[in-house]
Every structure is written in C-alpha cells, then in structure tokens.
Amino acid sequence: MDFKLDKSHQLQQQLFRSFAENEVRPLAKEMDENETYDLGLLSKLQKYGFLGIPYAKEYGGCGSDTLAYTLCMEEVSKVDASTGIAISVHTSLCCSCINNFGTEEQKQKYLRPLIDGSKVGCFGLTETNAGSDVQGAQTVAVKDGNDWILNGSKIFTTNAGFADTCVVFALTDRTVPASKGLTAFIVDLKEMPGITVSDNIERMGIRAASNCIVTYENVRVPADRVLGPMGKGFKIAMGALDCGRIGIAAQAVGIAQGALNEAIKYGKERKQFGKSINSFQNTQFKMAEMQTKIDAARLMTWRAAIAEDNHEVFGPLAAMAKLFASDVANEVTRFAVQAMGGYGYCREYPVERMMRDAKITEIYEGTSEVMKMVISGSMKLK
Amino acid sequence: MKIVVCIKQVPDTAEVKLDPKTGTLIRDGVPSIINHDDRAGLEAALQLRERVGGTVTVVCMGPPQADVALREALAMGADDAYLLSAREFGGSDTYATATIIATALKKIGFDLVITGRQAIDGDTAQVGPQIGEQLRLPQVSYAEELDVDGDYIFVKRQFEDSAHVLKVKMPCLVTALSELCEPRYMSVRGIVDAYEKTVTVWGFDDLKNDLNPEWIGLKGSPTNVFQSFGKKMRDPGTLLKDLTADQAVEAIMEKLIERHII
Numbered sequence: 001m002d003f004k005l006d007k008s009h010q011l012q013q014q015l016f017r018s019f020a021e022n023e024v025r026p027l028a029k030e031m032d033e034n035e036t037y038d039l040g041l042l043s044k045l046q047k048y049g050f051l052g053i054p055y056a057k058e059y060g061g062c063g064s065d066t067l068a069y070t071l072c073m074e075e076v077s078k079v080d081a082s083t084g085i086a087i088s089v090h091t092s093l094c095c096s097c098i099n100n101f102g103t104e105e106q107k108q109k110y111l112r113p114l115i116d117g118s119k120v121g122c123f124g125l126t127e128t129n130a131g132s133d134v135q136g137a138q139t140v141a142v143k144d145g146n147d148w149i150l151n152g153s154k155i156f157t158t159n160a161g162f163a164d165t166c167v168v169f170a171l172t173d174r175t176v177p178a179s180k181g182l183t184a185f186i187v188d189l190k191e192m193p194g195i196t197v198s199d200n201i202e203r204m205g206i207r208a209a210s211n212c213i214v215t216y217e218n219v220r221v222p223a224d225r226v227l228g229p230m231g232k233g234f235k236i237a238m239g240a241l242d243c244g245r246i247g248i249a250a251q252a253v254g255i256a257q258g259a260l261n262e263a264i265k266y267g268k269e270r271k272q273f274g275k276s277i278n279s280f281q282n283t284q285f286k287m288a289e290m291q292t293k294i295d296a297a298r299l300m301t302w303r304a305a306i307a308e309d310n311h312e313v314f315g316p317l318a319a320m321a322k323l324f325a326s327d328v329a330n331e332v333t334r335f336a337v338q339a340m341g342g343y344g345y346c347r348e349y350p351v352e353r354m355m356r357d358a359k360i361t362e363i364y365e366g367t368s369e370v371m372k373m374v375i376s377g378s379m380k381l382k
Numbered sequence: 383m384k385i386v387v388c389i390k391q392v393p394d395t396a397e398v399k400l401d402p403k404t405g406t407l408i409r410d411g412v413p414s415i416i417n418h419d420d421r422a423g424l425e426a427a428l429q430l431r432e433r434v435g436g437t438v439t440v441v442c443m444g445p446p447q448a449d450v451a452l453r454e455a456l457a458m459g460a461d462d463a464y465l466l467s468a469r470e471f472g473g474s475d476t477y478a479t480a481t482i483i484a485t486a487l488k489k490i491g492f493d494l495v496i497t498g499r500q501a502i503d504g505d506t507a508q509v510g511p512q513i514g515e516q517l518r519l520p521q522v523s524y525a526e527e528l529d530v531d532g533d534y535i536f537v538k539r540q541f542e543d544s545a546h547v548l549k550v551k552m553p554c555l556v557t558a559l560s561e562l563c564e565p566r567y568m569s570v571r572g573i574v575d576a577y578e579k580t581v582t583v584w585g586f587d588d589l590k591n592d593l594n595p596e597w598i599g600l601k602g603s604p605t606n607v608f609q610s611f612g613k614k615m616r617d618p619g620t621l622l623k624d625l626t627a628d629q630a631v632e633a634i635m636e637k638l639i640e641r642h643i644i
Contacts, residue, residue, distance in 0.1 A: 007577065008574065011450065011454065011568070011573050011577075015567060015570065015573065048570065049570035049571045057574075062574055063575075064570055064571075064574050068570070
C-alpha cells in the first residue's frame with residue numbers, strides 16, 4: 001500500500017498541470033461565456049496525447065493507465081470542467097467500448113484514430129424518455145440486407161458538435177426488455193447521411209462543452225460496425241459508464257480543488273477587520289475541512305482507478321468515488337463562493353463558474369441516486 | 383547529424399527564497415526544473431532533427447535526482463540521455479564542470495553541441511563556452527536563431543543593439559538563449575516511453591581514463607564562492623511628474639533642504 005505517485009505519474013501530473021495552467025486557464029472564462037469549445041485547444045489536447053492516455057501503444061495510444069487519466073482529469077478540471085468532460089466522454093465512454101468490445105479490425109480502424117489524436121469520439125445512450133431507466137429507449141436498428149438502418153434520437157450527446165465517431169445504442173430486438181435488446185454501433189457523425197446534430201443545448205454549467213441532440217433518420221450502418229455481440233448493448237454501455245464514473249469523480253475532485261485554491265489565494269489578500277480573512281480561525285477551519293474532504297475524494301478516485309488498472313471489480317468503487325466526490329465538489333464550490341463573498345458571486349472570478357459546473361457531476365453518467373443503487377446492489381443487502 | 387544538448391537541473395527561481403543568514407538559496411521544498419535556456423536549446427535540437435534527421439542526446443551533470451530532468455528531456459523527444467553523477471564531481475566550479483562534461487562529450491561523440499547560455503541559479507554563462515574551449519571547438523554564444531545547411535550551421539547571435547549571423551562548420555558548439563525557441567510540452571506517451579528507456583549514468587570510473595582527478599571537484603576548481611549575501615531592498619525614489627524645468631529645480635531644492643542635504 002503506497003499512496004505516493006511513482007515518478008512517471010508525477011511527471012505526467014506535472015505535464016497535465018502546466019498544460020492546464022498555460023493553455024486551458026486563459027480560455028476557460030471566454031469559452032464559458034460564449035458557450036463554445038475552442039477547437040484550437042482541442043487539437044492541442046490531441047497533439048500531446050490527452051485523448052489516448054490509458055490505451056495501448058499498439059493501437060496508437062499513450063500506453064499509460066487509468067490512474068494517469070484521473071490525474072489528467074483532475075488537473076484540467078481544476079481550471080475548466082468543460083475540458084474535463086470533453087476528455088472524459090471521448091476516453092471513458094467512446095474509446096473504452098471499442099477497446100473492450102471491438103474486434104481487432106475495429107480497433108485498428110476506429111479506435112486507432114481516436115486515441116492517436118486524429119479523431120474525437122462521443123457516446124449516444126440517453127434519450128428523452130430513457131435516462132436512468134434505459135427501458136424507455138426508442139432508437140431502433142432494423143436489418144436491411146447486410147446493413148442496419150438506424151432511426152431515433154439521442155439527447156445530451158457530449159462532444160457531438162465536433163466529434164467524428166459515435167458509439168450509439170439502438171434496439172435490435174423489440175420483443176425483449178431493452179437490457180437484452182440493445183446493440184452498440186460505431187457510426188461516423190460527419191460522414192453518414194441521415195445524421196443531424198442539433199445546436200448546443202443551453203445549460204447551467206459546463207457551458208463550453210458541446211452537448212447536443214443527435215437525430216438518426218434512416219441511417220445506413222454496415223454490419224462490420226456492430227460493436228460487440230448482438231443484444232449486449234446494455235452490458236457494454238454499463239461497463240463504459242463504470243469507467244466513466246472514475247473520470248467524473250476525478251473531474252469533481254479537480255473542480256473542488258480548483259475552487260478551494262481560488263478561495264485560499266483570495267483569502268490571503270482580502271483584508272477585513274484589519275487582517276486577511278485567511279487569518280480568521282473560522283476560515284482556517286472551514287478550509288481544513290474542505291481540503292480533508294477533497295483528499296478523501298481523491299484517494300477514493302485513485303483506488304477505483306487502480307482497481308480498473310489491475311483488472312479487478314471496480315464498478316462499485318467507481319460509484320462510491322463519484323457519489324462522494326460530486327457531493328464534495330458541490331460543497332466546496334459553494335464554500336468558495338461564500339468565502340469570497342460578493343466577489344465570489346461575480347463572473348470576474350472563476351468560482352461562480354465552478355459552482356455551476358459542479359452540479360452536473362451529481363447528475364451525468366448516473367445520478368447520485370443511481371450511484372447508491374450500484375453501491376447498495378454490491379452490498380448483498382437482500 | 384548527432385546533436386548533443388547539455389542541460390542543467392536548477393531550482394525554480396519563481397519559488398526560491400534566500401536564507402537571510404547565509405545568503406544562499408533555500409533549496410528544500412523548491413521544485414526543480416530544466417534551466418530555461420537549456421530547454422530552448424533542446425527544442426532547437428529537436429526541430430533540427432525533424433528537419434534534417436539524426437539524433438538528439440541529452441547530457442546532464444548533477445546529483446542522482448537530476449534523473450527526472452533527463453526523463454523530461456526524453457519525454458519531449460530526445461533519443462537518449464546521460465547523467466554524469468559522482469561524489470568526485472561535487473563542488474566543481476564552471477571550469478571543473480566544463481572539464482567533466484567535455485570529457486563525456488568526447489566519449490559520446492557529436493556534430494553539434496548545444497548548451498543554454500546560462501543557468502538561472504549561477505548566472506555565470508561560462509560552462510558552455512568553457513566546454514567549447516576544452517574541446518577546441520568553434521563556438522557561437524547567445525544564439526537566437528539556428529539553422530543548418532550541409533556541414534554548416536547558421537547562427538544569429540544576439541548583441542545588445544545588433545545581431546550577427548555567423549556561418550560555422552561543424553563540429554561546433556552553440557549556447558542558446560531562451561528566445562531561440564518556445565519549448566514544446568512533454569507528451570503523455572513521451573513520458574511513458576521515457577521511463578521505459580535507460581538513462582546512462584556515468585560516474586568518475588567511467589570517465590577516469592581521460593579525466594585527471596586534480597582537475598575536477600572542489601580541489602580542481604580555480605574559483606570558489608568566498609561569500610554570498612542578499613541585497614538590501616532600498617526604498618523607491620520619489621517621482622516628480624508634470625513639472626516645468628523651473629518648478630522641477632525648485633521641487634528638488636526643496637527636497638534637498640528638507641533632508642538637510644544642503
């Protein structure tokens with residue numbers, strides 16, 4: 001049991017931190033206000049390998065691991081949670097499905113460009129009537145000769161505004177429950193006729209992230225783009241979400257640490273009643289509590305990541321990490337705004353954005369309530 | 383083309399403080415970085431390699447912890463790395479340091495040696511030129527642009543108010559300014575690869591055939607730091623603005639009288 005990062009991970013953390021400070025921080029406020037992700041920044045993320053961290057070098061990835069991926073997620077989310085989710089959806093949701101369930105040919109053809117920095121991925125599962133309960137899914141795929149014809153609509157597809165590749169789930173058997181009738185497909189968002197990507201959905205937080213409705217109208221998908229066994233889509237999606245929750249937990253840790261760092265910096269300089277507000281014991285004790293919670297969340301996240309790297313059962317660990325870290329992110333960002341008072345509430349400072357961004361970590365890739373279902377499900381309560 | 387880049391691991395001066403009693407740097411808890419000018423030199427080497435092919439080797443003299451500086455250089459794209467580290471090398475001044483590095487460079491071989499202009503902790507700007515002298519190489523210091531054509535390099539050398547462009551036949555040595563290149567980031571894959579590579583560590587025994595122990599370390603150093611001390615901060619002066627000449631003279635006289643100087 002060693003809680004210290006090894007040298008390679010320390011150096012990776014140093015890279016993520018300096019990149020986030022120098023390249024991401026200067027753009028974060030403007031991207032939030034414009035509700036648009038900077039594509040120049042996206043290509044820099046690709047160039048330095050941020051979109052292929054835990055994947056094998058033989059497919060064009062970085063050959064690093066999930067732990068390093070959480071370090072990346074934390075460092076970028078400290079300054080911009082929208083960058084965090086762009087990386088997370090691409091890495092954990094889209095690429096993990098192809099990496100874990102793709103054939104050798106599919107990995108060479110579809111995974112390689114995603115993880116070597118040429119293409120960006122997204123993931124289409126959620127529908128208007130199928131959120132936490134996937135049974136409401138209505139997107140269908142019907143066999144036509146050798147191909148499949150997709151019809152339906154997916155909401156909240158992150159990265160869809162600029163992504164090339166989407167792993168999308170559709171019912172191939174409507175005679176059974178969705179958990180047995182869903183199949184995964186790999187589609188080209190930009191090239192396949194019949195796919196329409198909506199404008200950005202207006203949101204409270206992570207406003208720079210691309211998040212759209214993707215509509216499929218008679219989209220012809222060749223059979224070699226079926227990912228994994230027929231009818232195993234639900235299992236593939238749930239496996240991807242297990243991976244994704246580690247990323248979201250790390251994102252939440254990053255948002256929390258970023259906000260606390262801002263409050264500490266501000267509190268050193270801000271003077272009231274003749275001294276800096278950080279010299280009041282009330283501030284000090286609150287900051288100590290916040291840092292303790294962030295550290296606990298970080299350790300839970302690392303534990304889940306290391307379990308995944310060791311090929312152990314990690315789903316419940318990831319759910320616990322996300323449940324706790326997302327709660328901490330909301331508490332710490334609320335504190336940071338409070339500690340900075342009127343200025344914390346102003347858009348000139350980043351903590352109001354962080355407070356808005358924190359909320360989504362309790363909702364996406366499984367709400368906190370769903371996390372409790374996953375955790376309690378693993379506890380043999382019945 | 384074989385390019386060798388000499389780098390130094392230095393404390394990050396943005397975070398460094400001086401011990402008020404001894405006047406020396408407090409190194410405890412201060413992060414170490416690759417010296418800025420050296421990183422620019424490394425970037426220039428990587429760009430030259432991308433244009434004309436060849437290899438980039440990095441060399442660093444320092445304690446075992448300097449390994450991480452070499453890993454960082456590998457992660458930026460260098461091909462191989464040497465750490466010159468030995469108890470016998472400790473206490474070396476610039477001359478003794480240059481002696482050790484020059485000996486290693488002879489053993490490694492090179493067409494072009496690039497060093498940084500100067501290190502942010504010592505600020506001497508001597509080691510690069512001294513390596514050049516000891517290897518009897520033509521050298522150009524203060525390089526702000528660098529290009530290569532066949533056996534020749536072209537270097538734009540910075541002066542205070544002008545610049546020279548020099549054409550130099552290789553093998554030769556160049557000392558790089560930070561302005562030479564904007565260093566790239568490491569890449570994630572580069573870091574993973576860097577820790578799968580071997581950093582060759584050379585101690586005294588590896589170089590002793592060409593290295594006189596009398597020329598290195600504390601006893602081989604012609605200079606030593608006799609005393610170091612911090613500067614006392616002085617109050618900023620008073621700025622008198624928007625005055626006519628007569629008003630200025632009057633104001634200055636008033637101040638001088640007020641302070642009993644006249």
